[in-house]
Amino acid sequence: MKHMKPMKKLMFWLAIAALGLLASCSTMSVEECKLARWNDVGLRDGMAGEPLSKLNDLSKDCAEAKVVVDTRAYMAGRDQGLYSYCQLPNATRLGLDGKYYNGVCPAAIDGEFRRRVNVGREVRDSREQVRSLDNRRIDLENKLRNAGSDDARKKLRDDLSDNDRNLRRARDRVRDAEYNLDRVR
Secondary structure (H helix, E strand, O other): OOOOOHHHHHHHHHHHHHHOOOOOOOOOOHHHHHHOOHHHHHHHHHHOOOOOHHHHHHHHHHHHOOOOOOHHHHHHHHHHHHHHHOOHHHHHHHHHOOOOOOOOOOHHHHHHHHHHHHHHHHHHHHHHHHHHHHHHHHHHHHHHHOOOOHHHHHHHHHHHHHHHHHHHHHHHHHHHHHHHHHHHO
16 A cells, blocks of 8 residues: 555545445345445455455345356455455454454465464453453352351352452463563564
């Protein structure tokens, strides 16, 4: 994008904005098939990291509308979108957002991209585990306050002790995962 002329950059960003209208649909309606600008549809799918199988889905959807997908235009747009998607800084963001990588980047960066997605997911998953254990601790403390017998209180204290031990381990995993994330940024 560095070498794009100002007018081409403007058209590129306008196309991105227009694609927002289609972004919420996983399939295309008859009307969308008839009006589709296949380069833009490919661009949107590339920027979203959609697998090539998405083209087959679109072809099936549009065949019902008696519309033939312009595969060449779609692929040109998809390639342009993948160029944007397959930037290494995007990989950790995907993992942190809980999204999955469909193996669409070039082989030269695929392994590193996949590794960075996994690092981001590890941070996200370990943070979620800490939140879950914190919520469990609060629930156990509330139950302990309302426990009616010594046996119930003993059981709840044991559960709290186990939960606290698991919480310490989970916080250690968050620390390690965040350290790894800082190293790949």
